[in-house]
Amino acid sequence: SIAVIGAGLSGLTHALYLARGLLNNDEKHRIVVYDSADRVGGWVKSDRIKPVGMEDDEGALLEAGPRSIRMADLGGLSTTELIATLDLGGEVITVPKTAESAYRRMIKYDGHFHVLPHDQWSLFQTSFKPSHIFQKADFGDILNALNIGERKPIRSRFPDETVEGFFTRLLAPKNKDGSLKDENSPTPAIVEYLASAMFHGIYAADVSQLSMRAVLPQVYHPALTLFQDKKSWLPWPFNIRLTPYYLLGRQGEEWAKVENFKQGERLMLRKYMIDRLGEQITKMVAESSVLSFKNGLQTLTDAIANECRQRGVEFRLNSKIDSIHVQEQNGKAVIRSEGGKKEVFNKVTSSLPSKALQGLLKDTKLPHLAANPSTTVCVVNFAIPAKYKIRLPPAFGYLIPRASAKEGDNPFGHLGTVFDSEAVPGQDSYTKLTMMFGGPYWKPALAIEIASIVLEPHLQDSGQDRSIIDNPDIIKRISVQKDCIPTYTVGHMERMYELHQALKKTENAPLSVLGASYTGVSLNDCILHARRTAMITINS
Ligand SMILES: Cc1cc2nc3c(=O)[nH]c(=O)nc-3n(C[C@H](O)[C@H](O)[C@H](O)COP(=O)(O)OP(=O)(O)OC[C@H]3O[C@@H](n4cnc5c(N)ncnc54)[C@H](O)[C@@H]3O)c2cc1C
Structure with a gap:
């Protein structure tokens, strides 16, 4: 019996691979997923929102959290395989590396956009193509695709630094x-001008x-x-x-x-x-920059949860876990939900932020769980109907460097803006932008008014003035994502090595950990880690 705590992308992916490997209708195994929220997905949250009074409208697809998955590297291949085995090929939107939004990334400094250098030749080949080849691929059973040994954090002899x-x-x-x-x-x-902006964009730190x-x-x-x-x-x-x-x-x-x-x-x-995916799909991964879905990234988490349910995984939503206790006498783990309900499992996997896990472990000592701080981001979505003819630059978006704040030119803690309708075209007909504020500059007073001031230049460029923001058909949404991205501070990898060693001790054997706190914050990292951990559990 296995408990998976947290039904974000990490916990869901883990439960899915466990279920594919262990639940064979023979009732030998039991998998239960717990989440304190009333929904699955964690930070992945996509909503199709219609303007007030326009019930027949298609609505604008808004992402409150992540909006695209990078296709690069091993993580991209592993995510691709997951999507294909969920039969989501028909829902996928891929953006080729040759699209302007894929390679045009900008930094906004001193009131001007500065386009970052890129391959000049690709300027001549901008296009957008939806992906069809997912449907054609024949994957067979590739459950063990990543089952090649355990991934050990490596101890470096050299000191870390910022x-x-x-x-x-x-x-x-x-x-x-x-x-x-x-x-x-x-x-x-x-x-000051480049690296700081990049890391504002990835880690909001x-x-x-x-x-x-x-x-x-x-x-x-x-x-x-x-x-x-x-x-x-x-x-x-x-x-x-x-x-x-x-x-x-x-x-x-x-x-x-x-x-x-x-x-x-x-x-x-x-x-x-x-070898497992075949040449064609591997080529598609190599040629694509990012991936999303017609109805947003929640398509992925919903599909994972559906397959889990079909395979017999039990879900306990609205179930906040408030303690985990490993019993010395039999090596089993007892988890207690809010309200006092206790259940005993052979294995408990936490996909919670590491600091939250620290608060749940009563007698077990795992090192470094509370070492990293995390960052809070205020996300403001705007969706403007096509009739307003707002033109955005053909680019992924722009980031704000630290230099702006130092020079007193970023009073609102603006980290950057994604031009969603350019970055992931094909979800709706709206002109969409998402602005991110906070991170190292977080203060609770940030709100939609601030975002509308930042939006003003885009409106002016298109011959509109700021007053249109109050029109009821312009969709705006503000969400504060508290402690949403861990900040990997100096020594993180060394600390992960020590945590890994501690988890290998016999007394901690019933516990495993996964999620953004440990081995990477991107969705690809979350999927890869969740899958590897499932393989190790299945083999054990
Ligand atoms: C605004 C934003 C934009 C991002 N953009 C991108 C992007 O474009 N591309 C990308 O690759 N990555 C992006 N990321 C990063 C990525 O979204 C996250 O790292 C990833 O979603 C984390 O998933 P997770 O399952 O590890 O954690 P979470 O999604 O945090 O899941 C943890 C779950 O645990 C539950 N929980 C917490 N405490 C308890 C408890 N005591 N008991 C039971 N359940 C509990 C929570 O309700 C939650 O559902 C972004 C993140 C944010 C916040």
């Missing part, structure tokens, strides 16, 4: 012996907090560059392809030894996935 610290040290003027000319070198412009090793391993471990052949819109040193692994001399070679092993494992898995 993203800001790494680049300041790397780019600062040096003496002939490699020592810094000035120990207090100023933060380089590339961090500041580069002075984030761990280089956790969030930019490809640059931190330059050895990985040996295996990269991807094109990137980023200049060196952010472009993995262009980062010479020997950059740091002997230190780089040492890193190469440690990381070759890890990268070797990734290559092996990649080859395995390609």
Whole structure:
């Protein structure tokens, strides 16, 4: 019997792979998923909203949380396989790498958009194509696709540092012996204007907090560059392809030894996935930038939950777990829901934020669960009917660098804006934008009024004035996502290594953990981790 706590993408994916492997109508196994909310999906939440009084309208598809899945790398392949086995191919929207919205990413600074460098040739091939080839693929049983050993966090002999610290040290003027000319070198412009904006977009956090090793391993471990052949819109040193692994001399070679092993494992898995998925779909993944669904990303979490139910997984919604206790005498785990109801399981998997898990573990000591802070983001969606003819630049959107706040030019803590109708076209006919505020600048006073001020330039460019925002057919929604993204601070990977070791101890055997707190915040990371953990449980 297995309890999965949390029905976000991580918990659901985990339950699905467990169910596919264990529930064979023989009543030998039991899987129960708990969530404190009255719905499944966690941060994944898509709604089709109709303007007031327009019941016949198709409505605008709004995402409160994540809006697209990156297709890159092993994570993209694993997600693709999940989508295909759920038979969701007909619902998928893929955006090719050649679409302008895929490669045009901008930074807004000093009132102007600055387009980040990208491959010039791709400018000539902008197009958008929905994906058909999912339906054609014949996958068969590929449950064991990722069942190639356990993934161990690797202990590095080199100290971690912040993203800001790494680049300041790397780019600062040096003496002939490699020592810094000035120990207090100023933060380089590339961090203030570029890196800070990028990490506002991914982690809603500041580069002075984030761990280089956790969030930019490809640059931190330059050895990985040996295996990269991807094109990137980023200049060196952010472009993995262009980062010479020997950059740091002997230190780089040492890193190469440690990381070759890890990268070797990734290559092996990649080859395995390609063998299972077939050439055609692998090519589609390689040619696509991002993926979503006609009715938003919740299509994925809903479909996973449906298959789980069909296979006999039990769901307990509105069930907040308030304690987990491992019984010494029989090695089983007892979970207690709010209201005092207790149930005993052989295995309990938590997909909760690690800090929340810490509060539930009564006698069990797992290290570092509360080490990382998390960030709060205010998400404002706008959907403007086509009749207003609002033109957005053909781009994914723009990010705001830290420099703006330092110069007093970002009073609302604006992190960036996604041009949804450009980034994921084909969900409806509305012009859509999502603005994100908060993160390191969070203050509760942020609201839709602020967003409408930020929206103003787009309206003006299209010959409209701000007063149209009050029109009832313009859809606006504000949601505050409290503690929604963990901030991987310096030492995160080392701490994960120690947590991994602690979980392997016999007394902790009934417990496992997964979710955004541990091995990556993207949806791909969540799926990959949830699936691996399920495979380990099935094998055990
Ligand atoms: C605004 C925003 C935008 C994002 N954009 C993207 C994007 O475009 N692409 C991308 O790849 N990633 C994106 N992410 C990241 C990604 O969405 C998350 O990392 C991912 O959804 C986390 O899923 P999870 O299942 O690990 O956690 P969650 O979704 O947090 O699920 C945890 C579940 O546990 C439940 N729970 C909590 N406490 C208890 C308890 N005591 N008892 C029972 N249940 C409990 C919660 O109700 C929740 O359903 C974004 C995140 C946010 C917040």
